[in-house]
Amino acid sequence: MPEPASPFDDLAQQHEAAQLGMWAFLATEILFFGVLFTGYTVMRLLWPDAFVAGSRHTDLPLGAIETGVLLTSSFTAAWALQAVKRSRPREAGWLLLFTATMGVAFLGIHGAEYRHDYLSGVIPGIRYDEVGDNAPREALFFVLYYVTTGFHALHVLIGVVLLCILARLAFRGDFLPENHAPLEVGTLYWHLVDIVWIFVFPLYYQVGRA
């Protein structure tokens, strides 16, 4: 039977602490991104046409593929947790590696989008070639788009590192069916990254497509 860490009396207490700690952290993340979503709502109400025009520049099929990639990765992360609960740590290890690969794929596709944006000059402050009366307003859409997806990509990057560490622990046999708090906490984080994107997709890729 594994021993609980320093301030805890038993594993159940330690498990509750890890779980609550991560959920509390996720609550702070909700507020962190919440600022951007609030800013988005205000700016879109002020300049609806500019947001439609800006959104036209995003790539809906690519955005959908990215969403699919992240949803898949969330599924395999949840699967890995189930595998550990059923005493199949090696299966979990491979699933976590697959999840991390999906994360890298997401970053790759998104990087390609950024590159395309750069070439077509729609990155305010760096290269912005849009002209016309609405161009400054449209830039507001892009600013929020880059800040939101930029912070999201940073979270994905951190998540990929975490997933690789978790995969290593899984292969090493550190996770037992009754004791796997780091895995549970790590996958919770990954699901949150997925959820943020679930809202980014309709708000930035699907405006005024009809």
Add this chain to the structure above:
Amino acid sequence: MHRAESSYLTEGSTLASWLTTHDHKRIAILYAVAITFFFFLGGIAAALIRLELATPHGDLMSADTYNKTFTFHGVVMVWFFLIPSIPNTLGNFLLPLMIGARDVAFPRLNLFSWYLYLLGGLFTVTCLLLGGVDTGWTFYTPFSTLFSNTHVVLAVVGVFIVGFSSILTGLNFIVTIHTLRTEGMTWLRLPLFVWSMYGVSLVMMLATPVLAMTLSLLAIERLTGVGIFDPSLGGDPLLFQHFFWFYSHPAVYIMVLPSMGVVSELITASVRRKIFGYRFMVYSIIGIAVVGFLVWGHHMFVAGQSMYASIVFSILSFIIAVPSAIKVFNWTATLYKGDITFGAPMIYALGFVGLFMLGGLTGLFLAATALDVNLTDTYFVVAHFHYIMVGGAVMAYLGGIHFWWPKITGRLYSEGWARFAAILMFLGFNLTFFPQFLAGAEGMPRRYYRYPDEYALLNVLSSAGAVLLAASYLLPVGYLLWSMRFGERAGPDPWGAKGLEWETASPPPSHNFERPPVVTDGPYAYVHP
């Protein structure tokens, strides 16, 4: 035996043993040292401000330097002293002791947040050394993004980093209170100090991420010239103010909730009575923490906010006075028929109640939209928030430091000196800030380095008070340090106070308790009814 053979203080005496410690009590000391440094740094800035304002003419510094001085004073005092003051020192030290735990839930995270604090401080000090920043602590756009020629980004990065230190502390405390309460320590047996730590952690965690993202947007806007907050590009500077005050108004409660917790402990111990209306005290802590998030718009009455929004924010601001008043009434009712001893902690606590009440009542003046139009950006506002932050929070912090000093160090301080310093602080504080109410009511605007001659008398009084105030801050440094070496040894419970922290040795052993305590009774179980 007065002092246990081994305590947390004897666990290691090298610098490395302190800098790598995971013991919440040692981390509390690390914080105490660091925030004391920043308190005096911010204090020097305050002294320079009062020196400049001692005469009506700008004869000590230029307008530019003055702007940088009050900005530095604000940034340092708010983020590097007031916000971490009670939670990170007394909270870190006492929270696990009070709930009968061995440590906080995540000890390594606790140490990490201290290093984050230092890193944030490093940026802020670097910013000062490179010439400072002149936006005021509020970093209002578009001044901070378009016009200021000072080191805004550096200052903002420092605040951003220290914000994460505060988020991690809040998270650690919440998880600790939820999971590590000892046997029998039910939610409604928690001392009010622990409840106040719960409330403040809630605010830290839910407000600070908003500040972090807002300051990121500000920095991005300043560096790349994009326009979320720039009206000429379609953005809106008021959006910045909304986000900023969504954090910064609750931040006031980050400062004052812990003070309320401290004062509840101090008063009950000095009166030897149960707190009057324990449950209402708990509800009002949570009430203040929650309603504190609904009032931020009262900072924007004259900024161009919608009139209707102002009315709503004004009403909500009046509502938050209710839980605050409940607390004041309950403290007062606790005194009734009590066996009162006027030790230094009690003098600080009573000082807090009085000054907090004045600060709170003048807050109602400012929450009234019609009156606020006249008073906004005058010294009335300056006096109001100093009554809350300095009169309230600093009084309570020092009261708490005195009260738990024997627990922390195992030594008693000199009671005579301590009482003298406490009374001096109360007098000095009032002399400094009461004239500012009058100057403000007569229309003297804040943030100017010179002023018309008719305000001279009030400003001279205020500067004279600042001298007393400074002395009353320096005194405790002297006699408290002296007591660490020469003070009389304290037993486990020198005040005869109740609470788990008094049931272990002074100073406590590394693991706090010889065996985990079991709680069978509510808090403040004094014999007196």
Add this chain to the structure above:
Amino acid sequence: MKTQAWAFVALLALLLLSVWLAELRLGALNVVASLAIAAAKAGIVVMVFMNLRQGHPSTRLALVCGLAWVGIMMALTLGDFLSRVSVAAH
């Protein structure tokens, strides 16, 4: 494991639905539909993948607080922007 697999299928179906709906001319309903679908997806992830129901009650409190506080921020900020009277109108 079965639940997780079905949840995944449902998530992909919702994704396809949202892409399809985005191209339809529904007026204001486009926004409503796409956000409702996003909320449904997030709900599935939280409930099934993140096991919210099996966790400690305190974890639900954390989630509720996070969402409620974003709600406060949005509601009161928008309250200002939506109730502003244009100066030009006078």
